Amino acid sequence: xxxxxxxxxxxxxxxxxxxxxxxxxxxxxxxxxxxxxxxxxxxxxxxxxxxxxxxxxxxxxxxxxxxxxxxxxxxxxxxxxxxxxxxxxxxxxxxxxxxxxxxxxxxxxxxxxxxxxxxxxxxxxxxxxxxxxxxxxxxxxxxxxxxxxxxxxxxxxxxxxxxxxxxxxxxxxxxxxxxxxxxxxxxxxxxxxxxxxxxxxx
Numbered sequence: 001x002x003x004x005x006x007x008x009x010x011x012x013x014x015x016x017x018x019x020x021x022x023x024x025x026x027x028x029x030x031x032x033x034x035x036x037x038x039x040x041x042x043x044x045x046x047x048x049x050x051x052x053x054x055x056x057x058x059x060x061x062x063x064x065x066x067x068x069x070x071x072x073x074x075x076x077x078x079x080x081x082x083x084x085x086x087x088x089x090x091x092x093x094x095x096x097x098x099x100x101x102x103x104x105x106x107x108x109x110x111x112x113x114x115x116x117x118x119x120x121x122x123x124x125x126x127x128x129x130x131x132x133x134x135x136x137x138x139x140x141x142x143x144x145x146x147x148x149x150x151x152x153x154x155x156x157x158x159x160x161x162x163x164x165x166x167x168x169x170x171x172x173x174x175x176x177x178x179x180x181x182x183x184x185x186x187x188x189x190x191x192x193x194x195x196x197x198x199x200x201x202x
Contacts, residue, residue, distance in 0.1 A: 001030040024060075
């Protein structure tokens with residue numbers, strides 16, 4: 001499977017000046033762990049949003065095996081993980097309800113991510129940042145997921161939790177032949193976990 005951004009240009013509405021991204025291309029194959037580097041404000045998160053289908057480019061295309069990502073029906077095979085998990089879950093829903101929205105739950109995932117059954121009756125604010133990020137990871141890795149976009153997902157976590165998450169993600173990507181896009185300001189992290197590293201033009 002192949003996820004591609006082909007010569008995409010994107011400018012947010014109401015923003016004057018140069019586009020956030022201009023004629024950017026990136027290809028991720030199944031099984032690849034691609035690192036993405038660029039200074040802050042240079043469009044790394046925007047590119048992830050385009051690849052996940054949250055935004056449409058003004059020009060160029062985002063394709064999954066030759067088909068547009070935007071407009072896909074059902075659970076999208078391209079999922080995104082964020083730096084702050086509390087911003088992407090409904091604070092008023094119990095975690096069990098949130099998890100069920102993504103489809104069937106793989107019991108093995110919950111066990112490997114040390115997600116306890118008792119969490120399902122809790123609300124997001126009752127978990128620590130590391131616990132909630134592990135929960136969001138299990139939610140993103142539904143059976144339909146083929147590509148996972150990781151935008152600074154461990155930047156706010158302690159070193160032990162960071163190591164646990166990346167060790168798990170590498171094993172899971174190899175087990176399921178997942179393609180990963182890993183955005184980070186840490187060169188050492190990218191060098192450790194990625195099979196190749198790309199840099200957005202400044």
